[in-house]
Amino acid sequence: MMEARHLLLCRLLESLIAYFVFKYRDEFDHWLKMGEKLNWRRTKTKPEIPTSSKSTTTKKSYTKNPEKSLLMRKEGSSYFAKAGNGPNKTERLMKALECYNDALRHSLVTPAADSSPELEHTSVLFANRSAVFFEMSRYQNALHDIELALNFGYPSHLRWKILIRRASIFQQRKKFEEVLELVQVIKATLQPESQNMESISRKLNNLEEAAQQGLLTGMKQNTNIISEDQYQSKKLHNTTTYEENPDFEYASKSISLKFNSSAQRSVEAVTDLKFGDILFDEIPYASVLLPEYETTHCHHCHANTMLSIFP
16 A cells, blocks of 8 residues: 555656646756856866868968969959949958958068069059058058058159158148158159159149148147057947846846746846947857958957958
8 A cells, every 4th residue: 555655656746747847848948058058168168069071161372473463463453443432442442452462472572682573563562552551541551561662672763652642641640740751752752754743743732731731720740649440449448348247147237137927038128228338248159250351350369450461
């Protein structure tokens, strides 16, 4: 009789457990997953990712190839010439930038002879890339490439182009004294037989007049210049806040997880939220660059590397 009662109680207990598991299976699954995430985060170890012997991506080869470099330079110049001011300007400028970066990867950037054609070709690539950065208003990058073009021996009969570009950047940054100095340097080194002499003189006169007017009006020079990337980073840092919520995994303290009979689970704001606030911050299980960003972003940290010729 006692054994029959024990058997009946065991069957009844099994039925009750099965009933509650079926009824609250969603909640059980949720807390099981949260426990797995918490355990993984505490150990700071990521699950092993299955690997395959077959590669699904094709890596580009960037061996030194002067012919390929010259071809990419011409293609980049074609994209830049077609950029204009239309709706596709940004896209074509990015295409030109990508072509110039590829050309630099294939070029012989460390030739033995200072007067070699490869050296002049490389200097022209840096000068052309500076023009792209100038049109993109990335003035710090443009100045960097202008300096590289000069160091690599940019042709003397074309030097006025990049010097006028440098003067225009100084004009944008209200560095009027540097503009006037550069204008005098350009006038002293400009060859009389240069093509478009009238157009060049007009540009120089416009720069000189604008700089003199700027000095007369007493505008202060902007000496605290930061790059565009630094500006965007500083702007983002000033407008976003994040403090981890101890009761909500990977979530901000500004939100909370609520349970109710109608919506079951929901996320609600507990403080006023501003545009740009970070609400969730979780380590990605895996990440990979899209093909269109393989040559413009770092493959490890995904930072923008437009100025780098190394993918």
